[in-house]
Amino acid sequence: MAGRPDDHCTRCGACCAAFRVDFHHSELESRAPGGIPDRLTVSVTATLVRMRGTDAAPPRCVALAGEIGSAVRCTLYASRPSPCRDFAPYAALGIGEDGCDRARVRHGLAPLGG
Ligand code: SF4
Numbered sequence: 041m042a043g044r045p046d047d048h049c050t051r052c053g054a055c056c057a058a059f060r061v062d063f064h065h066s067e068l069e070s071r072a073p074g075g076i077p078d079r080l081t082v083s084v085t086a087t088l089v090r091m092r093g094t095d096a097a098p099p100r101c102v103a104l105a106g107e108i109g110s111a112v113r114c115t116l117y118a119s120r121p122s123p124c125r126d127f128a129p130y131a132a133l134g135i136g137e138d139g140c141d142r143a144r145v146r147h148g149l150a151p152l153g154g
């Protein structure tokens with residue numbers, strides 16, 4: 041997901057505006073210093089939270105800055121939640137996978153390929 045400067049993800053951002061991003065509340069700033077600011081999330085269950093905006097219609101994570109398919113930036117990049125860290129780990133290098141491809145196609149972008 042929206043990553044380091046000058047990689048494929050910083051010219052994309054599609055997955056940050058395609059899927060719900062849910063994670064355990066232990067990643068919140070209120071529970072772990074340097075974590076995700078609580079105000080950027082909504083509660084899903086007693087232990088699960090969701091990045092605000094990722095279940096909107098259309099979805100777009102509140103932490104995403106910029107224009108999808110052109111130039112984007114995750115404003116939380118250093119402390120982004122675990123699903124974002126784990127998503128399509130080689131996409132920044134131009135190697136996609138199913139979820140990445142689906143998100144890109146949804147936004148009118150060509151799949152990265154492999
Ligand atoms: S959809 Fe793929 S290429 Fe686009 S930001 Fe997400 S992981 Fe990167």
Ligand code: SF4
Nearest residue numbers: 041056101104114124
């Ligand atoms: S936290 Fe950052 S990487 Fe994760 S969905 Fe939001 S903008 Fe994308």
